[in-house]
Amino acid sequence: MPLFAILNQFQILKRDLRFAKELVSGVTRWRRRLDYVISELAGRTTESLEPEMRQVLRLGLYELTQMGAPSHALNEHVELAKAWVRPAAAGFANGVLREAARRAEAGKLPDPAAMAGGSSVRDRARRLGVVHSHPTWLVARWLRALGEESTLSLLVCNNARPSYSLRANGAALAAADEEDGAADEQGAATPAARLLRRLRALEGVEATPSPLLPSDFVRVASGLQSVLRSGLVARGLCAVQDESTGLAVQLLDPRPGERLLDACAAPGNKTLLAAGRMLGQGRVVALDVSAGRLQALRNAAEAQGLGAIVTTRAADLRQEAAAARAAADGGAAAASFDRVLLDAPCSGTGVLAKRADLRWRRTADQITQLSTLQDDLLNAASAFVKPGGLLVYSTCSIEVDECSDRVRAFLGRPEGGEFDLEAPPPGLMPEGVVGPDGCVATLPHQHGVDGAFAARLRRRGAAGA
Structure with a gap:
């Protein structure tokens, strides 16, 4: 069962659930860059660390550098190392994370962009792969196929917060409009137009017709969770679909x-x-x-x-x-x-x-x-x-x-x-x-x-x- 589905089964505050999802998603996305920084601070490769210790340090470093957590929040990760790895591991975790906090405050965290290397495709792919947290082999493929400028744009895009779209189900929306007495009002409206009418009634939802397929798809700029809670997807009126x-x-x-x-x-x-x-x-x-x-x-x-x-x-x-x-x-x-x-x-x-x-x-x-x-x-x-x-x-x-x-x-x-x-x-x-x-x-x-x-x-x- 997916982790987020398991978390949803427990009585967890929505705020805490969002935080957990951000941590898991962020650490997964930025894993390679985080490992580079950890290796530089620890003086050893992350592969040489116990798997549990790697995860503790990744979580702490991500929370510190990407989520703006104060340095005292790192105490939680030190305690996590004590409980999850072993009691003696707390000292090592504390040393690495405190050093990260000191360097971050001074603006001197290890920067993979400064990595030494040649100008071959492989060398460039390695640097870009660490900076933007992608595997070297994949970056090298893109450099050869797309060129450096387009590859860089793609890497940045892959690490940005993803956007989501909804596919409007015309048959179900037309039937729902008929039940609601809005069939005459909607007339010959496209499925996307029918869906947009319902989305605009939801608090915090910003949505516009797709510029590519405006009859069937709607882009959601914000409020996707509100859409899911509204029941529109569960009732079959729309689906989350790119x-x-x-x-x-x-x-x-x-x-x-x-x-x-x-x-x-x-x-x-x-x-x-x-x-x-x-x-x-x-x-x-x-x-x-x-x-x-x-x-x-x-x-x-x-x-x-x-x-x-x-x-x-x-x-x-x-x-x-x-x-x-x-x-x-x-x-x-x-x-x-x-x-x-x-x-x-x-x-x-x-x-x-x-x-x-x-x-x-x-x-x-x-x-x-x-x-x-x-x-x-x-x-x-x-x-x-x-x-x-x-x-x-x-x-x-x-x-x-x-x-x-x-x-x-x-x-x-x-x-x-x-x-x-x-x-x-x-x-x-x-x-x-x-x-x-x-x-x-x-x-x-x-x-x-x-x-x-x-x-x-x-x-x-x-x-x-």
């Missing part, structure tokens, strides 16, 4: 009456947005290997009034494709869907502002392994696209290995031989998100949303929409 996910569905452009397959559907944000676009007409099949996550998707579909057209199936896409190719009625029938969405498992390097832990959990080897999986899933998804139909491949990665490279590789294999990379029709996508190759790509520091990628692949055959 606008970048909506761009993949916008590129898919589902139409009423069509058959749509979401091939790696959980947790279902894209599934439900696509289903909402179909206005209750047609069929959406949500496929995923996780039965538990599909049940959550099913519950959300029911809450949002979309249960009639959304069906779920717990299965491996690759096995389903093999069955479908072997027999016309095996699994979900081959080549029977108008539109197929493959939101593939990926490294998630586009969402590091919201998921700071991912930067420490990913490795370069994992990206290679994920690329192989993505190839297999693209091959499998292609089996379900009927002639003239669309396959949209998307990720929440900003690594070219997982994005445009996978599309090019697919088009060069037999499974992609009947497909063409297709630019979106004029007016479908917002300005600034479509590259010269016709693919959709966002970067957090350029577009103000999570980093993401999507490509539109048309299967040759009957004319498609």
